[in-house]
Amino acid sequence: MAGTLVGGAALGAVFGEFLRAVEDVVKKTANFNSILKQLQSTLDRVTPTIEDIEKLNRLLDRPERETAMFTDRLQGGQSLVLKCAKVRSWNYCAKYLYARKLMALEKSLLKFFQIEAAAQSCRDNKNVLVVVKSMDSKLDRMGTMGGFGGCCDVPSVRDFVVGFDEPLRELKLKILEGQEQVVVISAPGGCGKTTLAKMVCHDPQIKEMFRDNIFFVIASKAPSIMVIIEKLFQHKGYPVPAFQTNEDAMYQLEHMLKQIGPNPILLVLDDVWSGLESLIEVLKQQKSEIKILVTSRFEFPRFNSTIKLKPLKDQDANALFRHSACADHASSTIPPDIVDKIVKCCRGFPLALDVVGRSLCGRRKEIWKHVLKQWSEGQSIFESESNNDLLSCLQTSLNTLVERYKECYLDLASFPEDQRIPATALMDMWVELYNLGENGEDAIAILDELAKRSLVEQVIIRKDASDVSGYYNEHFAMQHDLLRELAIHQSSQEPIEQRKRFIVDIRGNDLPRWWIEQGQHPIHARLASLSTDEMFSSNWHDMPLPKVEVLVLNIQTKDYTLPQFMEKMDQLKVLIITNYGFCSAEIKNFPLPGYLSSLKRIRLEHVSISSISNSILQMRNLRKISFIMCEIAEGFRNCTIHIPDMLPNLAEIVIDYCNDLVEVPAWLCNIRFLKELSITNCHELIAIPEGFGMLHNLEVLRLHACTKLLELPKSIRSLHKLDFLDISDCISMSELPEQMGELCSLRNLHMRGCHGLSELPCSVKDLKQLKEVICDEETAYLWDQYKFDIINLKINVLKEDVNLDWLHDIQL
Known part of the structure; x- marks a missing residue:
């Protein structure tokens, strides 16, 4: 072009x-x-x-x-x-x-x-x-939040899968040739229901029949028909109407399906719980050419076409376990009889085989024998008979974790099931709870270890980001719902007043009876997680949590009120509010009142900020604040307060995917002790104020993928402590300031994707501390004439890795 x-x-x-x-x-x-x-x-x-x-x-x-x-x-x-x-x-x-x-x-x-x-x-x-x-x-x-584009895409299938050939053939036959509209895969947790559903969606014959009309929706325990239909609209690229009722949503869905045309549809509802047959019936009636594939731990007698997935046979179970435990490796000294006994104890559950295998991989023979002994003496930890054997295996696997890693694993249950957990949110929590390093490396090491044991799955969107810059905003973890249940169960063994974690999932306005009965008796948890759905009306009942240091609020409503009992959280250090609903949520009683003066870290995701009050700007202990996919322009614009020494301990600000941000507010330049500023993926940002040079203590500046940003301010010359600068993918930037050479501490510069740059200012030859430039082939040549002026400069040329296959289907 x-x-x-x-x-x-x-x-x-x-x-x-x-x-x-x-x-x-x-x-x-x-x-x-x-x-x-x-x-x-x-x-x-x-x-x-x-x-x-x-x-x-x-x-x-x-x-x-x-x-x-x-x-x-x-x-x-x-x-x-x-x-x-x-x-x-x-x-x-x-x-x-x-x-x-x-x-x-x-x-x-x-x-x-x-x-x-x-x-x-x-x-x-x-x-x-x-x-x-x-x-x-x-x-x-x-896709980290329910209802957004990409959330109906079929997830990938893991590399090593055994024992599913026959169930896959049977399932394909029912979908391609069967007369029933609804097909159910039923089995206990951890048997591979979701894996089988993903496999059939990726099958060439299935893809040829349904083409672009395959929808994969995680239903969870209490799905909303409106939320599911919102996902279908968004996935097909249609504008999402503001549904008034379930009936209205169904009416709009009927019209959308007519627009799709006569092509058949495959709708996968993953992890459906008992009592939701009526929802499936409603979806079934919308179109005769629709096939609905349901995975569930429960059976639905109303639907005749059911595949009861069984545990793996001995040969397949042995193969999966040996793959996970590296038991066939040449260096393995584990006797085959011990391997066989442990495989037998896993009862053919793929999840147990994988988790236990990874937990024992590379461990001494004595550890393997100890696990066998524990299993011979252990008892079931869950009431559900179908999961007794599986969950007993999984609990034993946790015992191989060191204490801190185990505590971090249990913290993952603070986030909703079947949702991606941002690594940066975990970092904020763990820095304060366990005194981990603020650079995030300790937290990533913990996630890596948990992933090796199959206790979490890591999802990295921008794979090069953390490798070259220590930037983890594109790094996530996901947890199997059964493993989340295990974490909640493990955290609930002590009397409620003595628990370290207070984790509650609220459906509608139905608070648990024990909550109301608890009355004024305080709970001494350090971490509290409150999850509410789209029907919640913010009618809170008092709950004294005087020792809470981390509060996680998972919300889905458009309007939300912070619980009143936050007033008594005088030890609160971390506040994380994540909206998983389709529309941006407005927090009615935000900004935060002054009594939360102990807060050190605030993380807001997909919420609307209409004002920033005096109380926030005077938070003397606040060290980091993050706005992810928030509507912040109005709040920033309305803030005209000038406070001497405002936010005196604020060291880091993160603004990511805030697409209403057009200009960096001038008052931000008054935060004198700011060390790290990340404004990334803000595609409407066009200008940075000249007062930017007042940030004399700034060490890290990230402006990645601000695609309309035209230039850096000339006052950047005053940032004499700036060590790291990322302007990668700022495609509208046509020149760098002439004063760039005055950045006397700059050591790392990332400028890949800056295709508007045709030359560098001559002053870059004065960047004597510059050690590495990350760029691409189109910008690497710009540095050729300065290689002899900057000693030890390394030009690291990275190649693009972009998948454009989906463009082939676009009709212009």
Whole structure:
């Protein structure tokens, strides 16, 4: 694409005038006839391209300055052609001179299209890749919350799967040839129901039949019909209506399905709980060509077509366990009889085999024997008979964890089931609860260890982010619902007043009876997690939690009121509010009152901030605040308060995917002790105030993927402590400040994807502390002339890794 090569009304007009001038001169004079006709032919060939580019540039709103060079060349060419018309036929000297000039003009135009145009076209293609990558990243990121784009995509299947060939054949037959609309996969937890459902969705025959109409929805214990339908609308790219009732949602769904056309639909409802048959019946009636695949721990006699998934056979169970435990490795010294006994104890449950296998991988023979002894003496820890054996195995696996890792594993239950857990949220918690390092490396090491044991699954959207910059906003963990239940059970062994964790899932407005009966008796938990659904009306009952240090609020309603008993949390250090609903949530009694002066970390995700009060700006202990996918522009704009020494201990601000942010607020520049500022994926941000240079203590500045940001402020020269700068994928940035060389402490610069940069300011040669530049092939050459000025400078060229396969299906 050459969308920025030519375009805009000015260029289109200039090109048209030039072409008409050539045509007129060809008609009026015989001089230079052959040369002018060749020039006319060249211009005729590029006319359709010029028209397309002009149209695209209007759509893309590209600035005219990008085409100034070509505009000047066309105007010069027009002037030359008009002068040729005045040359007399007898003036051989002038004819020779102007003939050479015309031939030079045509050659220069050809060169421009063949070389310069190609270079700029390459740049534009890279810009498209950056935008696509940003969109893809955003869709993945938005998938952390129910109801957003990408959440109905079929998850991938793990690499090593055994024992599912026969169930897969049976399931495919029921879906492709069976007469029943509803097919149920029923089995106890950990048997692989979800794995089988994912496998059939990825099967070539299934994909050929249903094409783009495969929806994978995690239903959970109490799904809302409106939330499920919102997901279906968003997944198909349709505007999501504001449903008033369930009936309204069903009516809108019926219309959407008609728009999809006659093509069949496969709807997967994963992890459906008992009592939800009516919801399945309602969905079933919407379209005769719809197939509904249900996975559940329960059986549904109403639906005749059921596959009862059984535990793995001995041979398959042994293969899976040995793969997970690396028992077949040449260095393994574990006797085969011990391996066989442990496999037998796992009762063929794939989850148990995988978790136990990974927990024993690389351990001494004595540990394996100790596990066997525990199992021989242990008893069931859960009431559910179907899960007794499985959960007994899983609990024993936890005993191999060191105490801190076990505590961190139990903390994961603070977040809803079947949702991605942001690693940065865990870091905020664990820094305060366990005194982990603030750089996040300790927390990531813990997640890695838990992942090795299959206690969590790690999801990394932007794989290079943490590797090269210690940036973990694209890093998540996911936990199997059964493992979350195990964590909650483990945390509930002590009397409620003595528990370390207070974890409650509230459905509707039904508070647990024990909560009401608890009355004024305090609970001494250090961590509290309160999860509410879209029907919750914020009618809280008092609950004294005087020792809570971390409060996690998982919400889904559009309007939410913070619980009144927060007033008594005088030891609260971390507040995490995450909205998993479709629409941004407004916290009615936010900003926070002054009594929460002990807070050190605030993390808000997918909420709307309409004001920032004096009480927040005077939080003397606040060290970090994060806004993720929030609507913050109005709140930032309305904040006109100037407080000397405001937020004196605030060291880090994170603003990620806040797409209503157009300009960084000037008051932010008054936070004098700020050390780290991350404004990333804010695609409407265009300007940073000149007062930015007042942040004299800033050490880390991330502006990744602020795709409309035009420039850095000149005052950046004053950031003499800045060590790390990330402007990668700032595709609209066309130049760096001349004063860049005054960043005397800069050691790391990330500028991959900055395709608008054509040169560097000469002052970069003064960046004597610069050790590494992360860039791509298109920007690496800019540093060639400065390699000898900056000793030990390493240019690290990273290649793009963007999947554009989904573009093939777009119809323009």
